[in-house]
Amino acid sequence: MLPGNIAVINAQAPLSEVMQYNSQLRSVTGGQGSYTMELSHYDPVPGNVQQQLIAAAAKAKQGDSE
DSSP: OBTTTBOOOOOOOOGGGSTTHHHHHHHHTTTOOOOOOOOOOOOOOOHHHHHHHHHHHHHHHHHHTO
């Protein structure tokens, strides 16, 4: 813990998991929390997520052709 009750946390998380992080952080910190992000690396997408992405892309493509 840094002076003034400041904590620094370094972590890695999939981008899809941190899309709502800002609102969640502000909620639990009474609007005082902040964060930064930077790209660390790319990883292969797990098989179940691949299938979800393929299905969503097929649905979007089908909607575009109508």
